[in-house]
Amino acid sequence: MITTRDIAERLGVSVSTVGRALADDPRISEETKFRVRQAASEMGYVGNRAARMMRGASSNVVALVIPDIRNSFYSTIAHELSKNMEAEGFQLMLSETDDDRTAELRHLRELSANRVAGVIIVPTARPHTESVRLLRAMPHLQLLRRHPSLGSQWFGVDDHEALRQATAHLVAQGHTRIAYLGGPEELPTGAERLRGFRSALHEGGLPDDAGRAELGPPSSVDHGRDTVRRLLTGRDVPTALVLGSIQLTLGVLEELSQQGVKVPQELSVVGFGDEPGFSWWGPGLTTVGLPIQEMATGCALWMMRRLKTKPSNDGPYTSLSPGSLVVRGSTAPPGGKAPSRPV
Amino acid sequence: MITTRDIAERLGVSVSTVGRALADDPRISEETKFRVRQAASEMGYVGNRAARMMRGASSNVVALVIPDIRNSFYSTIAHELSKNMEAEGFQLMLSETDDDRTAELRHLRELSANRVAGVIIVPTARPHTESVRLLRAMPHLQLLRRHPSLGSQWFGVDDHEALRQATAHLVAQGHTRIAYLGGPEELPTGAERLRGFRSALHEGGLPDDAGRAELGPPSSVDHGRDTVRRLLTGRDVPTALVLGSIQLTLGVLEELSQQGVKVPQELSVVGFGDEPGFSWWGPGLTTVGLPIQEMATGCALWMMRRLKTKPSNDGPYTSLSPGSLVVRGSTAPPGGKAPSRPV
DNA sequence: TGTCTTTGTGCTAACGTTAGCATTGCTGAA
DNA sequence: TTCAGCAATGCTAACGTTAGCACAAAGACA
Numbered sequence: 001m002i003t004t005r006d007i008a009e010r011l012g013v014s015v016s017t018v019g020r021a022l023a024d025d026p027r028i029s030e031e032t033k034f035r036v037r038q039a040a041s042e043m044g045y046v047g048n049r050a051a052r053m054m055r056g057a058s059s060n061v062v063a064l065v066i067p068d069i070r071n072s073f074y075s076t077i078a079h080e081l082s083k084n085m086e087a088e089g090f091q092l093m094l095s096e097t098d099d100d101r102t103a104e105l106r107h108l109r110e111l112s113a114n115r116v117a118g119v120i121i122v123p124t125a126r127p128h129t130e131s132v133r134l135l136r137a138m139p140h141l142q143l144l145r146r147h148p149s150l151g152s153q154w155f156g157v158d159d160h161e162a163l164r165q166a167t168a169h170l171v172a173q174g175h176t177r178i179a180y181l182g183g184p185e186e187l188p189t190g191a192e193r194l195r196g197f198r199s200a201l202h203e204g205g206l207p208d209d210a211g212r213a214e215l216g217p218p219s220s221v222d223h224g225r226d227t228v229r230r231l232l233t234g235r236d237v238p239t240a241l242v243l244g245s246i247q248l249t250l251g252v253l254e255e256l257s258q259q260g261v262k263v264p265q266e267l268s269v270v271g272f273g274d275e276p277g278f279s280w281w282g283p284g285l286t287t288v289g290l291p292i293q294e295m296a297t298g299c300a301l302w303m304m305r306r307l308k309t310k311p312s313n314d315g316p317y318t319s320l321s322p323g324s325l326v327v328r329g330s331t332a333p334p335g336g337k338a339p340s341r342p343v
Numbered sequence: 344m345i346t347t348r349d350i351a352e353r354l355g356v357s358v359s360t361v362g363r364a365l366a367d368d369p370r371i372s373e374e375t376k377f378r379v380r381q382a383a384s385e386m387g388y389v390g391n392r393a394a395r396m397m398r399g400a401s402s403n404v405v406a407l408v409i410p411d412i413r414n415s416f417y418s419t420i421a422h423e424l425s426k427n428m429e430a431e432g433f434q435l436m437l438s439e440t441d442d443d444r445t446a447e448l449r450h451l452r453e454l455s456a457n458r459v460a461g462v463i464i465v466p467t468a469r470p471h472t473e474s475v476r477l478l479r480a481m482p483h484l485q486l487l488r489r490h491p492s493l494g495s496q497w498f499g500v501d502d503h504e505a506l507r508q509a510t511a512h513l514v515a516q517g518h519t520r521i522a523y524l525g526g527p528e529e530l531p532t533g534a535e536r537l538r539g540f541r542s543a544l545h546e547g548g549l550p551d552d553a554g555r556a557e558l559g560p561p562s563s564v565d566h567g568r569d570t571v572r573r574l575l576t577g578r579d580v581p582t583a584l585v586l587g588s589i590q591l592t593l594g595v596l597e598e599l600s601q602q603g604v605k606v607p608q609e610l611s612v613v614g615f616g617d618e619p620g621f622s623w624w625g626p627g628l629t630t631v632g633l634p635i636q637e638m639a640t641g642c643a644l645w646m647m648r649r650l651k652t653k654p655s656n657d658g659p660y661t662s663l664s665p666g667s668l669v670v671r672g673s674t675a676p677p678g679g680k681a682p683s684r685p686v
Numbered sequence: 687t688g689t690c691t692t693t694g695t696g697c698t699a700a701c702g703t704t705a706g707c708a709t710t711g712c713t714g715a716a
Numbered sequence: 717t718t719c720a721g722c723a724a725t726g727c728t729a730a731c732g733t734t735a736g737c738a739c740a741a742a743g744a745c746a
Contacts, residue, residue, distance in 0.1 A: 003732055014696045019734060029694060044476060046455045050393040050402075051732035054701040059393075061436070061457070068422060075418040079411060082439050086446070091453050093404070094437045096425050103429070110434050112389045114404070133387060221619075250619050257623035276564075276593050277620025280600035346702055357726050362704060372724060394702035397731040691744075709726070716718085
């Protein structure tokens with residue numbers, strides 16, 4: 001690997017001169033600068049950031065710690081972050097936890113050892129104490145989920161309101177046996193969405209047993225498939241179903257298609273997120289659209305500002321993005337007809 | 344930030360002792376090792392990889408350079424790579440080029456400055472000369488697309504065969520006006536897929552003008568949408584359509600759904616890739632399934648071996664994964680009835 | 687002519703870690 | 717007693733870059 005020293009020796013100048021020439025130091029004559037740049041280019045010199053970091057410069061890498069990049073929710077975020085950060089000269093590091101706190105810890109240790117400039121994390125349900133300590137030691141922000149013991153900036157969607165809206169839509173159509181399929185309560189998002197579901201039932205004046213909640217791993221397509229199968233074959237089959245995660249929605253849609261369940265005649269469905277395919281599924285899926293891009297851009301901007309300006313964060317403590325209900329054909333009054341829409 | 348020196352001072356030993364204790368050097372007494380580890384843990388010491396790299400150690404970061412992580416094709420690859428590499432203690436860096444060679448170059452410069460251990464790249468159509476030079480200077484492999492001037496290891500799918508199969512399926516059903524919608528010929532994958540399309544027509548004994556190729560940006564959903572709209576409203580409307588990229592397929596499916604085109608009665612469609620949603624689209628999409636996981640795992644393993652063992656690569660120069668046609672309901676003889684399958 | 691400033695460059699130390707080569711104190715053999 | 721041999725640890729240099737200070741040459745001014 002070519003170093004400033006190699007260039008210096010070739011030109012018969014000192015390493016300082018080379019370094020300064022490359023940094024465009026005004027004290028160096030234009031002629032020397034030109035010769036240095038020329039040589040650097042010819043020799044294929046590429047500065048060593050590790051060495052620069054040793055001199056106190058900070059890394060230009062920001063890490064994104066998420067459960068699973070295959071989830072299009074997260075890949076959208078990754079893309080948006082990457083795009084915004086590249087403009088500022090930052091690179092993106094990707095760490096997948098698979099919702100496993102030990103994997104999360106392993107990654108945070110690595111990121112810490114690599115001295116990444118910042119971390120954007122979707123925390124697992126209950127991070128290890130060491131994870132919390134590591135995070136506290138670096139600029140970071142939480143995405144979607146918020147872990148209380150990290151008192152840091154948080155960007156999320158209004159989960160409570162999203163599920164309240166989704167459920168209220170079904171209640172308004174007269175459903176009285178509504179099932180909710182979502183993530184576990186130990187996840188902050190899971191708890192909020194469940195609360196939103198319950199709120200809507202309550203506001204609609206429905207009895208407690210009108211709603212039925214099935215909680216489980218939120219990022220498992222298979223779990224969605226299995227649960228909806230169980231729901232439909234068991235007793236007391238609901239007339240409507242609200243979903244509380246994208247992956248669960250994907251599983252449910254697949255299973256319903258496969259079983260040939262008539263939607264919305266036999267079952268009304270409200271999905272979560274708005275993925276490609278949701279619009280062409282059956283009669284079109286009514287779903288809660290999420291402002292993923294806006295949220296990701298917000299994150300990126302906040303992090304960039306945080307990393308550029310030394311002083312403590314002056315931004316708002318949290319940033320809540322609202323979801324919005326996209327009404328398509330998968331919801332109708334219980335036992336109602338299919339909507340007049342070509343399939 | 345805590346350094347070995349801080350620990351050394353606190354324990355009244357030398358930095359060497361601390362360093363060796365942490366590296367589990369057999370020359371250090373068990374008691375000292377214990378005290379050092381204890382102190383390190385208490386003080387929250389995290390080794391500085393930048394410093395280690397200066398001493399000749401290599402980075403533990405492998406970069407993935409792709410057009411767009413939102414393309415589920417690439418997010419699957421990223422996931423698979425990440426999973427396989429984490430087991431070996433490597434981290435994944437993500438660089439998106441958006442198929443822009445200048446962005447590609449910017450990223451490669453950064454990766455080079457960061458001294459990443461290796462690069463896995465889906466090259467743009469015509470990388471800059473400097474990009475090629477930079478890549479040559481680091482362990483790397485090409486994914487999907489192969490740029491000739493990099494004589495490096497390549498992992499790809501058998502694009503020619505994939506499109507040959509897809510098209511042959513339509514030819515066998517008697518179609519004689521088949522359109523192909525794919526990426527530009529300047530992309531190696533684009534050229535191969537187009538060649539596969541033409542091969543199938545030729546083998547089927549069809550005249551040259553039976554096939555019609557519409558080439559354009561392969562990762563643009565919108566382009567898929569627009570082109571299919573144009574195809575259907577123009578004169579000489581084809582009876583069958585073969586797609587040559589996932590994103591184009593997504594666009595086409597959306598447009599066909601929206602326009603209410605009857606598939607396969609009015610138009611037979613063969614997609615590319617097998618995304619969630621393809622199975623429940625209309626009558627079920629006949630498509631070319633790609634062995635993404637296997638390919639990604641192959642990449643990861645090759646790269647890991649390459650990075651662990653110093654000597655030159657002894658693996659095969661290329662690794663071709665076959666696609667496989669998944670036949671569902673979106674294809675039928677021209678003017679034929681819908682298949683007997685519940686929608 | 688002597689001193690002061692300016693311009694351009696060199697020297698050196700420092701960042702945190704590691705590896706080679708001392709150094710110390712001890713045990714056991716000659 | 718003397719010294720080899722060993723265990724445990726210390727000292728120092730080096731990795732590539734940068735910043736502070738020093739320094740030489742040349743022009744400016746009295």
